[in-house]
Amino acid sequence: MHALVIDDSRAMRKVLSKILGDLGFSVVEAGNGQEALERMQSEAVDLALIDWNMPVMNGYEFLQAVRAQPSWADVRLMMVTTETGIEEMTKALAAGADEYVMKPFTKSDLVSKLGLMGFRREATP
Amino acid sequence: MTSAAPKFESDFDFLRRLVHERSAIVLEPTQSYLLEARLGPVAHKAGIPTVGELLRRLRLERYGPLHRSVVEAMTTNETFFFRDLAPFQALQKVVIPAILGNNAASRQLSVWCAAASSGQEPYSVAMTLREHFPQLTQWKVELHATDLSDEMLERVRSGSYSQLEVNRGLPAQMLIKYFQRSGVRWTVKPELTSLLTVRKVNLIDPWPNFPLLDVVFLRNVLIYFDVETKKKILGRMKRVLRPGGYLFLGGAETTSGLEDDFERVNFANASCYQLRGPEAK
Ligand SMILES: C[S@@+](CC[C@H](N)C(=O)[O-])C[C@H]1O[C@@H](n2cnc3c(N)ncnc32)[C@H](O)[C@@H]1O
Ligand SMILES: [Mg+2]
Secondary structure (H helix, E strand, O other), rough: OOEEEEEOHHHHHHHHHHHHHHHHOOOEEOOOHHHHHHHHHHHOOEEEOOOOOOOOOOOHHHHHHHHOOOHHHHEEEEEEEOOOOOHHHHHHHOOOEEEEEEEOOOOOHHHHHHHHHHOOOOOOO | OOOOOOOOHHHHHHHHHHHHHHHHHHHOOHHHHHHHHHHHHHHOOOOOOOHHHHHHHHHHOOOOOHHHHHHHHHOOOOOOOOOOOHHHHHHHHHHHHHHHHHHHHHOEEEEOOOOOOOOHHHHHHHHHHHHHOOHHHEEEEEEEEOOOOOHHHHHHHHHHHHHHHHHOOHHHHHHHHEEEEOEEEEEEEEHHHHEEEEEEEEOOOOOOOOEEEEEEEEEOOHEOOHHHHHHHHHHHHHEEEEEEEEEOOOOOOOHHHHHOOOEEOOOOOOEEEEEEEEEHO
């Protein structure tokens, strides 16, 4: 399984990459939505973890761009963000996010949400 | 107290005996570190200066509210929404569909969460029912949530959870559908809280008269009991469950070697058992 971690904080990217790496994912990182879209042109991604607030292209715009592209319909998208309002959450899910994790989170929170999306350790060689 | 206190008993041994007598929970000697951590707040709340003084009073006084809060403080309440996931998938895919058929004439469904802790488990059951079985609105559905701890029962009734609690295990779709925000907390909507009947039940004391139960969640509580207590409780479960009814245990718990009348239901790694029906006996 291949994952893309999108966050403008390098420290946060490291934390998320480590968790995914421990679960058996190979991981690439991007600092904003634009960079992430560029990466996705050249590599097939199974899962993206997406921060909301980022320069250049924010996570919500990235969500919309991915969901507008039929060939990316199978990519699973999880928001990981400090936006904790019901409105934001509703908006993200309506735009095609599969899950939503609020910052701050623990490793087990994130793992439990990945489990809900069908990603488990056993299933990720 | 049922058993006589030995002449010299350390504070921790006294506490172990108190907790075992009142809740059946077996504290391991290696858990003595819990003493300060768990009892400090109880002493503080009761205005007692030290844990040592608290224990002295517990030894001298008759069993009362102070003892009760100490027993409660020694329980482990960890829980989260859709814990282990597989049991709730089994509920959705196997258990409730079977009951919808079996009970079609009576249109009654009764479920008991027997160690509900802060409520994530009964509310996960409630969401599963609401989300996937709209026909149940035409049924008489009873969902009993019980626990030993008054503090936990208060939490179940309030249905109020922190951001950290709703972040764990709860699908975001369910969060926005069944919860409302109240300040920094998230509160379960009345359509779910109204499904629950919340009351105190100590599993080693007499149980209330439930209707014959279709499903019991008894998860992550037997693990704290000794073998005899586990056997007794599983034996009593046979009498409150409908023949063919379902019992969910925690991931590390089993009926095997304890009670032969339960048969494991094969669904992923869910710890789900079915009480043998009269025909199978
Ligand atoms: C670890 S929690 C399990 C919560 C939930 N069933 C789950 O699996 O996530 C254990 C609960 O069992 C309760 N408990 C412990 N001893 C009990 C007893 N003798 N009778 C009833 N409840 C008890 C505790 O108060 C605590 O809330
Ligand atoms: Mg950011």
